[in-house]
Amino acid sequence: MAAATGALLMAGTSTASAAPAEEPWSQPWNQTIEGASAKGVITSEKVGTKPEDGRYRLTGTLTVTDPNPEACYYVQVGSEWIGKPRPPRWWGTSSVRQCGPGTVDVTSVTQAGVQVRARIARDTDNGDLAAFTQITVPTEVKTGVSAVSAGPRYSLALKNGKTTAWGQSDYGQTTVPAAAKSGVTAISAGPQHALALKNGEVLAWGDNARKQLAVPAAAKSGVTAIATGWAHSLALKNGKVIAWGENNDGAVTVPTEATSGVSAIAVANGTSMALKNGKVIVWSDEELLRTVPAEATSGVTAIAAGPGHLLALKGGKVIVWGYGGEHLTVPAAAQTGVTAIFASERCSFALKNGEVTGWGTWPDLCDAPAAKTGVSGMSASDEHNLVLKDGKLYDWGHLYK
Numbered sequence: 001m002a003a004a005t006g007a008l009l010m011a012g013t014s015t016a017s018a019a020p021a022e023e024p025w026s027q028p029w030n031q032t033i034e035g036a037s038a039k040g041v042i043t044s045e046k047v048g049t050k051p052e053d054g055r056y057r058l059t060g061t062l063t064v065t066d067p068n069p070e071a072c073y074y075v076q077v078g079s080e081w082i083g084k085p086r087p088p089r090w091w092g093t094s095s096v097r098q099c100g101p102g103t104v105d106v107t108s109v110t111q112a113g114v115q116v117r118a119r120i121a122r123d124t125d126n127g128d129l130a131a132f133t134q135i136t137v138p139t140e141v142k143t144g145v146s147a148v149s150a151g152p153r154y155s156l157a158l159k160n161g162k163t164t165a166w167g168q169s170d171y172g173q174t175t176v177p178a179a180a181k182s183g184v185t186a187i188s189a190g191p192q193h194a195l196a197l198k199n200g201e202v203l204a205w206g207d208n209a210r211k212q213l214a215v216p217a218a219a220k221s222g223v224t225a226i227a228t229g230w231a232h233s234l235a236l237k238n239g240k241v242i243a244w245g246e247n248n249d250g251a252v253t254v255p256t257e258a259t260s261g262v263s264a265i266a267v268a269n270g271t272s273m274a275l276k277n278g279k280v281i282v283w284s285d286e287e288l289l290r291t292v293p294a295e296a297t298s299g300v301t302a303i304a305a306g307p308g309h310l311l312a313l314k315g316g317k318v319i320v321w322g323y324g325g326e327h328l329t330v331p332a333a334a335q336t337g338v339t340a341i342f343a344s345e346r347c348s349f350a351l352k353n354g355e356v357t358g359w360g361t362w363p364d365l366c367d368a369p370a371a372k373t374g375v376s377g378m379s380a381s382d383e384h385n386l387v388l389k390d391g392k393l394y395d396w397g398h399l400y401k
Helices: 006-010
Strands: 014-017 026-033 036-045 055-064 072-082 088-094 102-111 115-122 147-151 154-159 162-167 184-189 193-198 201-206 223-228 232-237 240-245 262-268 271-276 279-283 300-306 309-314 317-322 340-343 347-352 355-360 375-380 384-389 392-397
Touching: 026 115, 036 072, 036 115, 055 072, 055 115, 072 102, 088 102, 147 375, 147 384, 154 184, 154 384, 162 184, 184 223, 193 223, 201 223, 201 232, 223 262, 232 262, 240 262, 240 271, 271 300, 279 300, 279 309, 300 347, 309 340, 317 347, 340 375, 347 375, 355 375
Parallel strands: 147 184, 262 300, 300 340
Antiparallel strands: 014 115, 026 036, 036 055, 055 102, 072 088, 072 115, 147 154, 154 162, 184 193, 193 201, 223 232, 232 240, 262 271, 271 279, 300 309, 309 317, 340 347, 347 355, 375 384, 384 392
16 A cells, blocks of 8 residues: 655644653644644543553644545544655544545544654545555445445445445455456455355455355355354345354354344354344353343344444334443434444444434544435444445544554
């Protein structure tokens, strides 16, 4: 992946020496590059019990003047390092983007280090270890897309039966096989491998270290739904859940209850979900996840899985259980009238009257700047999100390292 040139990488950069994590510290920042300007404050925060526990939070506003509606800018906070013979790279976090003219509030948090730097960057920079390659949507899928799936640091889109992939491809996730470039009806992006459904057959590509690509014979015909986890996958065929891949803690040992009558499936890491006659079934090594609340044992119409927390939709209300206080507090807007739900490691989302409501541990990732109204579909991942709106594909997020 091409990195930014040295001159471009340094454009609009502010540098400050880091303060000890236990001492309050604050410094204003103000940058301008061609097409955008930004300003705000960087402050230190104590987040643990040890003296060295700390982080830096950048807040402020980003204003884009570039008239090109597809020109995207964002703010990064972190440290610059040089890995010879490579150009300088950024190690930190990136704020929400602003595409085209407008002003947006920005927040970005990075762990305390020797130096703290802030800069404005363009999508084309990719200086932050390719932070935004996964959310720079290819021209061919900016419109006319029927389905999307966001995996960590890469994305899939389905258009006229063709699967398109972009982003990082450490395991070949974005190398779409020829068979998945026509006639596909469903896609699913996992952390290290991807799936497509074509004429009822499951196609798989990417990492195979844990037999993720060893699609069983039963999943090569008649399949109607697919879902990918960290090292295993699920397929739904005639109401029966089929699983393959790594079987740590019983991930691919499908419970008898999920071998008939199932209408929906979902996966996150090593946790699997199935929906049967309105009842949520979970198999996982995490007790808090597999302990389904009584409210989700009847009348449920949709399910979604995120690492550490699970979602169910019942009577237009979102039900959440698992780990993380932010995830478990369902906002008022998601307690009535919801028609679809989505989950990632850091966020939960509810779709209501075409508008997305997000909540979770990262407000600037869980907020949906491109998805306020007119949304017809969505996919959430740990570091970025995809939405379909008015026939167009939008993408936002940032990369935490």
